[in-house]
Amino acid sequence: MRIEQHPILEFRRGRRITFTFDGRPIEAYEGETIAAALHAAGVRVLSRTRSGAPRGLFCAIGKCSSCLMTVDGIPNVKTCVTPVREGMVVQSQRGPGRLNPDFRPREREVRELRAEAVVVGAGPAGLAATRVLLRHGIKPIVFDENPHLGGQLIKQTHKFFGSRAERAGVRGFSIAEELLSEVEGEAEVLRQARVLGLYFEDGKRVLAVAHTDRLLLVEAEEIIVATGAEERFLLFPGNHLPGVYGAGAVQTLMNVYGVVPGKRALMVGAGNVGLIVSYQLLQAGVEVEAVVEAMPEIGGYHVHAAKIRRLGIPILTRHTVVRALGGERVEGAVIAQVDEKLSPIPGTEREVSVDLVCLATGLNPSTRLLEQAGARMAYVPELGGRVPLHTPHMETTLPGIYVAGDCAGIGEASTAMLEGELAALSLLSRRGLELGGEMEATRKSLEKLRLGPFGARPRAGKEKVFALMKGGSGG
Amino acid sequence: MKRCADVVIIGAGVTGAALAYELAKRGIRDVVILERRFPCSGATGRCGGGIRQQFTTPHNIRLAMESVKRYETLSEELGVDIEFIQGGYLILAETEEEREAQRKAVALQNELGLPSRLLSPEEALDVLPLLDASTITGATYCPTDGHANPFRVVEGFLAQARRMGVMVEKFTAVTGLVVERGRIVRVHTSSGKISPGAVVNAAGAWSVEIARMAGVELPNVPVRHEIAITEPVEFFMDVMVISIHNGIYFSQTKEGQIIGGIGFPDEKPGYVISSSLRFLRVYARELTRYVPALGQLAVLRQWAGLYDVTPDAQPVLGPTPGVENFIQANGYSGHGFMIAPAVAKHLADYIEKGIRSEILEKLSIERFKEEIRGEAFVVG
Numbered sequence: 004m005r006i007e008q009h010p011i012l013e014f015r016r017g018r019r020i021t022f023t024f025d026g027r028p029i030e031a032y033e034g035e036t037i038a039a040a041l042h043a044a045g046v047r048v049l050s051r052t053r054s055g056a057p058r059g060l061f062c063a064i065g066k067c068s069s070c071l072m073t074v075d076g077i078p079n080v081k082t083c084v085t086p087v088r089e090g091m092v093v094q095s096q097r098g099p100g101r102l103n104p105d106f107r108p109r110e111r112e113v114r115e116l117r118a119e120a121v122v123v124g125a126g127p128a129g130l131a132a133t134r135v136l137l138r139h140g141i142k143p144i145v146f147d148e149n150p151h152l153g154g155q156l157i158k159q160t161h162k163f164f165g166s167r168a169e170r171a172g173v174r175g176f177s178i179a180e181e182l183l184s185e186v187e188g189e190a191e192v193l194r195q196a197r198v199l200g201l202y203f204e205d206g207k208r209v210l211a212v213a214h215t216d217r218l219l220l221v222e223a224e225e226i227i228v229a230t231g232a233e234e235r236f237l238l239f240p241g242n243h244l245p246g247v248y249g250a251g252a253v254q255t256l257m258n259v260y261g262v263v264p265g266k267r268a269l270m271v272g273a274g275n276v277g278l279i280v281s282y283q284l285l286q287a288g289v290e291v292e293a294v295v296e297a298m299p300e301i302g303g304y305h306v307h308a309a310k311i312r313r314l315g316i317p318i319l320t321r322h323t324v325v326r327a328l329g330g331e332r333v334e335g336a337v338i339a340q341v342d343e344k345l346s347p348i349p350g351t352e353r354e355v356s357v358d359l360v361c362l363a364t365g366l367n368p369s370t371r372l373l374e375q376a377g378a379r380m381a382y383v384p385e386l387g388g389r390v391p392l393h394t395p396h397m398e399t400t401l402p403g404i405y406v407a408g409d410c411a412g413i414g415e416a417s418t419a420m421l422e423g424e425l426a427a428l429s430l431l432s433r434r435g436l437e438l439g440g441e442m443e444a445t446r447k448s449l450e451k452l453r454l455g456p457f458g459a460r461p462r463a464g465k466e467k468v469f470a471l472m473k474g475g476s477g478g
Numbered sequence: 479m480k481r482c483a484d485v486v487i488i489g490a491g492v493t494g495a496a497l498a499y500e501l502a503k504r505g506i507r508d509v510v511i512l513e514r515r516f517p518c519s520g521a522t523g524r525c526g527g528g529i530r531q532q533f534t535t536p537h538n539i540r541l542a543m544e545s546v547k548r549y550e551t552l553s554e555e556l557g558v559d560i561e562f563i564q565g566g567y568l569i570l571a572e573t574e575e576e577r578e579a580q581r582k583a584v585a586l587q588n589e590l591g592l593p594s595r596l597l598s599p600e601e602a603l604d605v606l607p608l609l610d611a612s613t614i615t616g617a618t619y620c621p622t623d624g625h626a627n628p629f630r631v632v633e634g635f636l637a638q639a640r641r642m643g644v645m646v647e648k649f650t651a652v653t654g655l656v657v658e659r660g661r662i663v664r665v666h667t668s669s670g671k672i673s674p675g676a677v678v679n680a681a682g683a684w685s686v687e688i689a690r691m692a693g694v695e696l697p698n699v700p701v702r703h704e705i706a707i708t709e710p711v712e713f714f715m716d717v718m719v720i721s722i723h724n725g726i727y728f729s730q731t732k733e734g735q736i737i738g739g740i741g742f743p744d745e746k747p748g749y750v751i752s753s754s755l756r757f758l759r760v761y762a763r764e765l766t767r768y769v770p771a772l773g774q775l776a777v778l779r780q781w782a783g784l785y786d787v788t789p790d791a792q793p794v795l796g797p798t799p800g801v802e803n804f805i806q807a808n809g810y811s812g813h814g815f816m817i818a819p820a821v822a823k824h825l826a827d828y829i830e831k832g833i834r835s836e837i838l839e840k841l842s843i844e845r846f847k848e849e850i851r852g853e854a855f856v857v858g
Contacts, residue, residue, distance in 0.1 A: 079776070
């Protein structure tokens with residue numbers, strides 16, 4: 004089902020097209036991904052495991068493998084980031100897909116280029132970095148693997164918090180539009196461009212990038228990596244059922260593609276994401292049964308909590324989801340109270356009637372590119388997992404390679420933007436540019452943004468990272 | 479850690495694990511494995527898992543044949559599914575010279591009882607229907623070759639060895655060997671000293687450094703070898719493929735992933751194991767040249783490990799002249815996983831009964847004093 008009326012968003016849909024799913028025609032709009040179009044058509048089971056268990060959409064941004072299907076004969080295609088095309092043949096898989104025996108690889112164009120600088124990831128951190136570079140006369144090449152630029156900002160319909168200087172009061176997608184308008188046309192920005200690896204060849208740094216049918220070999224001395232984060236999963240029986248989504252996926256479906264993910268939702272996690280997405284579900288016309296939070300306190304801002312409570316949605320602290328019910332898709336869920344050790348208390352189980360379980364249980368940094376490149380990493384739970392060591396000015400253990408945003412430790416969009424700016428300023432200062440007090444001012448703004456009680460954890464995490472960086476050790 | 483042990487094995491790769499199990503099974507259970515990192519952290523955990531018998535020297539062929547016999551029943555014996563797929567090895571040739579080398583190799587192999595045979599390009603197509611047969615002048619095939627999961631094999635050996643009393647000391651690096659009157663009397667480690675009955679040097683590419691601690695010079699050199707794995711697809715090939723033309727090898731794991739690699743003759747010796755763009759491009763090009771349909775697959779990971787290479791590409795096995803209780807089990811030159819179970823038997827015979835088999839005689843470190851003929855097919 005598609006959203007026709009929305010209080011904030013207006014969906015400008017592309018040309019109507021038709022593709023087939025397991026032989027049956029499906030209507031879609033140009034610009035949608037395959038998974039979004041299938042959702043709109045009511046298809047929830049995308050593929051099956053070897054044992055026959057159903058698999059549906061989970062992350063919607065190409066970071067997990069829950070949506071793999073065979074597309075035009077090619078197995079294991081991530082349908083959540085592949086735009087649908089007229090006449091496309093989409094098939095569900097059982098286990099891994101089957102090779103098409105008649106496939107012949109096309110001769111791929113290999114283009115070698117030199118970039119003044121490279122930014123990987125066109126989310127808030129990457130775009131903010133790009134803007135600073137442009138302002139100082141450096142034109143970087145920006146790569147993003149998604150069909151849309153702006154990262155996760157494009158699905159943020161809420162107004163931002165923090166200081167006015169960091170755009171408090173502005174909606175996330177407007178920030179993305181603003182950043183993109185300043186960057187596009189100035190820097191070369193390539194979407195659906197997947198950076199395969201960063202290599203050190205003959206004393207040069209070379210990024211291998213798969214872009215459409217080309218292989219780009221991009222030589223760059225300085226690189227800013229802003230690859231974001233991925234949804235954290237939760238263990239409970241039935242978590243594999245179509246209808247269990249990451250909170251980000253629900254946002255992507257509703258706010259980017261205007262597709263309703265279900266009728267009635269259970270939200271797991273009362274951090275800011277859980278609270279905000281609950282409200283967004285209501286805006287899209289989806290009922291919310293309850294928000295469960297295993298901790299004794301609500302993790303997010305109280306103003307967000309108050310907003311959904313006023314609309315009659317209970318926020319149950321010390322509660323969690325213990326199972327999702329259903330055979331082919333979510334048909335209900337069981338929630339229960341938890342004890343001090345977060346274990347469910349027997350006898351407190353209660354069944355709720357939902358067709359959608361939304362997990363807002365945190366994020367892990369997406370750091371594969373930096374790990375592959377050989378940057379030193381450390382496990383820092385306060386930052387969401389393994390993160391690349393970096394200086395307070397965002398330089399990793401690889402000189403000239405910087406990191407910014409969630410992949411440097413989970414934070415929020417406003418801190419990501421400041422980290423992006425800081426990374427760009429570091430790069431400029433490495434080149435000997437005179438920056439006045441700009442770098443220190445940015446670092447101070449970042450520190451200030453992390454001063455509140457919600458900044459305590461990331462602040463502690465960053466201190467650990469800086470100390471490890473200084474000590475020269477890491478995991 | 480124990481203060482003393484009958485046998486101290488340095489390295490918990492497939493060689494150390496197989497030998498510890500073999501010794502324990504024979505009742506020699508006072509065995510300690512010293513591992514600098516963790517089991518499989520060296521070449522074993524980085525290898526492609528191929529188990530080939532089609533070699534060009536009699537020793538390699540014999541060891542590999544004995545080894546395959548062991549692999550055939552190992553899942554049952556260890557109580558672990560080692561994912562042994564006995565789908566044969568298809569060895570591709572692209573020139574007339576390579577064809578000639580294959581004729582000679584098959585003649586020798588058949589003489590030693592190996593059922594390998596020469597195939598025409600069309601016959602190779604029967605073995606692997608997705609092969610582009612126009613790329614080759616011919617192939618050889620041995621149906622009893624195969625491949626297995628190295629992690630499962632080591633896990634299986636170690637679990638059984640531990641059950642019988644073998645100790646595995648992880649994150650314990652050997653820092654020195656004390657030799658007195660021609661014997662190693664103490665092994666210094668990062669977590670204490672141990673007095674050994676015998677010391678086995680199964681440290682892979684680091685064997686040279688271990689040997690040097692006892693004043694022994696091995697001719698081995700470490701050489702990086704790169705490898706990659708794709709996403710899984712429905713199982714379609716049980717045969718493992720290698721080419722003597724360019725050194726590529728690849729097989730399909732039980733999970734459905736294509737795992738393989740390719741070596742470079744100009745690779746300089748050294749301990750660097752970073753991944754290269756050159757490897758990725760050359761491997762992808764050669765892989766899809768032989769099996770074009772594999773061009774549909776995405777590479778998930780690439781990594782590298784170290785071959786422990788000797789001048790004749792054959793292992794260094796058995797006792798060391800001058801240091802009587804120092805036993806070498808290294809220098810596999812990329813073939814350790816294939817022959818480790820057989821090597822374990824020969825070395826256990828020596829440690830248990832003092833029997834020095836013909837293979838141990840021939841593959842002793844002493845051979846490097848003379849000039850000898852080496853293995854020609856140094857591929858997966």
